[in-house]
Amino acid sequence: MNEPSDDVVLGVPDDDISARWERRAEIDLSAIRHNVRRVAELAAPAQVMAVVKANAYGHGMLPVARVALESGASWLGVAHVGEALELRAAGITAPVLAWLHTPETDFAAAIDANIDLGASGWELEQVAEAARAAEHPARVHLKIDTGLGRNGASAENWQSVLDTAAHFQDDGLLRVVGVWTHLAVADEPDRPETDEQLDAFRTAIEAAEAAGFDLELRHAANTPAALSRPDAHFDLVRLGLGMYGLSPFRDQTSEDLSLRPAMRLMARIANAKRVPADHGVSYGLTYRTEGTTTLALVPLGYADGVPRVSVEGPVEVAGTRYVSCGRVAMDQFVVDLGDVPADGVVGEPAVLFGDGGPSADEWAEAAGTINYEIVTRIGNRVARTYVEGSWGEAGD
Ligand SMILES: *Cc1c(COP(=O)(O)O)cnc(C)c1O
Numbered sequence: 299m300n301e302p303s304d305d306v307v308l309g310v311p312d313d314d315i316s317a318r319w320e321r322r323a324e325i326d327l328s329a330i331r332h333n334v335r336r337v338a339e340l341a342a343p344a345q346v347m348a349v350v351k352a353n354a355y356g357h358g359m360l361p362v363a364r365v366a367l368e369s370g371a372s373w374l375g376v377a378h379v380g381e382a383l384e385l386r387a388a389g390i391t392a393p394v395l396a397w398l399h400t401p402e403t404d405f406a407a408a409i410d411a412n413i414d415l416g417a418s419g420w421e422l423e424q425v426a427e428a429a430r431a432a433e434h435p436a437r438v439h440l441k442i443d444t445g446l447g448r449n450g451a452s453a454e455n456w457q458s459v460l461d462t463a464a465h466f467q468d469d470g471l472l473r474v475v476g477v478w479t480h481l482a483v484a485d486e487p488d489r490p491e492t493d494e495q496l497d498a499f500r501t502a503i504e505a506a507e508a509a510g511f512d513l514e515l516r517h518a519a520n521t522p523a524a525l526s527r528p529d530a531h532f533d534l535v536r537l538g539l540g541m542y543g544l545s546p547f548r549d550q551t552s553e554d555l556s557l558r559p560a561m562r563l564m565a566r567i568a569n570a571k572r573v574p575a576d577h578g579v580s581y582g583l584t585y586r587t588e589g590t591t592t593l594a595l596v597p598l599g600y601a602d603g604v605p606r607v608s609v610e611g612p613v614e615v616a617g618t619r620y621v622s623c624g625r626v627a628m629d630q631f632v633v634d635l636g637d638v639p640a641d642g643v644v645g646e647p648a649v650l651f652g653d654g655g656p657s658a659d660e661w662a663e664a665a666g667t668i669n670y671e672i673v674t675r676i677g678n679r680v681a682r683t684y685v686e687g688s689w690g691e692a693g694d
Contacts, residue, residue, distance in 0.1 A: 321565040321598060321680045325357050326653065326687040329558035331369040333541050336556055337524055338370030344531040347373035347395065347517070349538035351381055356603070356676045357542055357561055360388050361684050366541060367392050375536050379408045379415075386411040395439060395476075398449065405429075409436045414475065416441050419451045419459040426471040438463065439476030439515065440506065444498035445491060446482040456502055460509040467511075476515040477506045481530065484522035485546040492523070496530055522546040525555060544658060544669045551659065561673050562652025563680070567615065568630065569595040570643035579632050580624030592635040596622075596648045599629040603675035604650070605665035612656035612664070614649040619656065622664075653687065 338346045348366030350359045363374050363385055374390070376382050377398040385394055396408065397416030405428035408415055414437040415425060422438070429436045440463060443450030451459040466472045479499045483489045496518065503516050516532040521540035523530040526547075539545075543559035545552050552559050572592055579585040579593065587593070596613060600606040610621035613633050623634045635643070649655030651672070658669040665672070 319566075319681065319683070321602065322563075322683050323356070323676050323680045324562040324564065324652065324683050324685050325361065326558070326560050326562070326685055327361065327365045328687045329543050329560040329653075330357075330362060330365050330541060333543050333557050333560070334366050334369040334371050334537070337521075337535065337537050337540055341519075341524055341531050341535045344519075345373060345515075345534040346371040347375045347534055347536045348541055349375040349520075349536050350385075351375065351377040351538075352674050355538060355542050355670065356674045358682045358684070359384065360390075361682075362541070363388075363390055363392075371537070371541075373534065375538075379403050379405070379413065382413040383407060383411055386413070397439075397441070405436070406432055409434055412437075414439055416449070416478065417463075418443075418449050419455060419462070422459070422462050422466060422472070426466040426469070429466075429471040435470055436472040437475050438472050439478050439517075440474055442477065442479050442499065442502040444479045444481075444495040444502070444518075446480050446495075448480065450479060453498060453502070456505060457509075460506055460511075464509055464511070474506070474511040475513065476517065477503050477511075477513055478515070478517045481518060481520060481523050484520060484527060484530070485548075487522070487526045487547075492527065492530070496527075520546075539670055542673060544673070552657070559652060559658060561658070561676070562655065563598075563650040563676060564647050564652075565596050565598045565650075567594045567643050567646045567648055568597040570635070570640040572640050578624075579634070580627060582625055585624035585632075585634075587634060590637065592638050592640045592643065594620075594633045594635050594640075594643055594646075594648070595630055596633060596650075597630050598650065598680070599627045599631060601628045602677040602680050603672070604631060605661075605667065605672075605675075608661065608665040610664055611650065612660045614655040615643070615646055 348371035350363045353359050354362035374394045376396050379396045382394045382396040395414040405425050409432045416439045418441050425436045441450035463474050483491050515534050517534040519530040519535040524535035543552050543557045575589045577587045598604050604626050606626045608626050613620050620633045622631045651658045658672045661672045662669045
C-alpha cells in the first residue's frame with residue numbers, strides 16, 4: 299500500500315524536501331494514528347492509554363501524545379510525575395497516569411495538575427499529605443504485584459494497602475479510582491504465568507470492591523496483552539510499543555500485526571573512498587576488507603543510540619542493502635559497499651531502519667537487544683522530523 303517513495307520526506311511540501319538535514323529520525327504521524335486506531339478497535343470497549351514515557355519511546359512525547367488523543371486514545375501514561383507535568387505544561391488536559399515514584403516525587407505538583415498516581419502502598423501517606431496541603435483529593439490507582447516482582451503491593455500486603463487507602467479516602471484526601479497490575483511474559487503467549495497473573499489480579503479487584511471502592515478502571519494489558527489476550531483488556535489497555543508500530547512478539551512482524559513502524563532513522567553518508575584488500579576498519583581493526591572495495595562512513599554512533607555491540611547492522615543506501623562493518627564508534631560507523639564506485643556516494647541518505655528500509659527488529663537482532671531499546675535510545679543529536687505519510691487513510 300505505502301510504496302517506498304523517491305522523495306526523502308513523505309507527504310511534505312517540496313520546499314521541505316530540499317531542507318538541509320544530516321541526521322534525522324522521521325516520525326510518521328499517520329502511522330501512529332493508524333496504530334492507535336487499530337488497537338482501539340481491537341480493545342473496544344476497553345479504553346486505550348497511550349504510553350508516552352521516555353519521550354514516547356524516542357518518538358517525541360508531545361507530538362505523539364496529541365496524535366494519539368486524536369486517534370482513539372483517551373488516556374496518557376508515563377513513568378514519572380515530571381513527564382506528566384511536561385504534558386500539562388504543554389496544555390494537554392487529557393487524563394494522565396504516572397506510576398514510578400520515589401520519596402522525592404513532587405506529589406503536590408501532580409495533584410495540582412490533576413495527574414492520576416499509581417501507588418504500591420508506601421506512597422499513600424505522602425500523597426495524602428500533599429492532598430491535604432493542596433485541599434484537593436488525589437486520584438489513585440492501586441497497583442498489585444501479581445508476579446512481575448517490580449512495583450505493586452504483594453498479595454500478602456494487599457488488604458492492608460486497601461485499608462490504608464480506605465482510611466485516607468474516608469478523610470477526603472484521595473479517591474481510589476483504579477486497580478492495576480503489569481504482566482511479565484505477555485510477549486510469550488504460550489507461557490502459563492499470564493493466566494496466573496490474571497487470576498491473582500481478579501482476586502485483587504474483588505478485594506478492592508469488597509473494601510468499598512468504586513473503581514472506574516481496572517487495567518493490566520501492555521501491548522502484547524492488548525494484541526493477544528482479550529481477557530486481559532479489562533477497562534483499559536496501556537499501549538506503548540504497538541503505537542509506535544513495532545511488534546512485541548519474536549515470531550510476528552509489524553506487518554503480521556497490521557502495525558506500521560512510525561520511525562525512520564537516516565543519515566547522509568559523510569565520506570566514501572576506495573581502499574585495497576585487507577584494509578582495517580574502525581577501532582580495534584576487527585574488520586578487514588576482503589578485496590578492493592568502497593567504504594562509506596555513516597555519521598551516527600553510540601552517542602546517537604546505535605548500539606556499540608551491533609554486528610552487521612543493516613543499512614540501505616540508494617536502494618541496496620548493506621551491513622555495518624567493524625566497531626560502531628561514538629559518532630560514526632562504516633559500511634562496506636563492495637565493488638561500487640565511490641563517486642557520488644557522499645551525501646547519499648543511508649537508512650538504518652524504517653519505511654522502505656531495514657527494520658528496528660533487525661537492528662535489535664544485530665545488537666542482541668529488543669526493538670523497544672533501539673528506538674527509545676535514539677539520541678538528542680538526531681533531529682526528529684514529523685511527516686504525514688499515507689497510513690490511516692480510507693481503505694487502509
Ligand atoms: C512501559 C509500560 C507499558 C507499555 O508497555 P508496551 O509493551 O510498550 O505496550 C505499560 N504499562 C507499564 C506499567 C509500563 O511501564
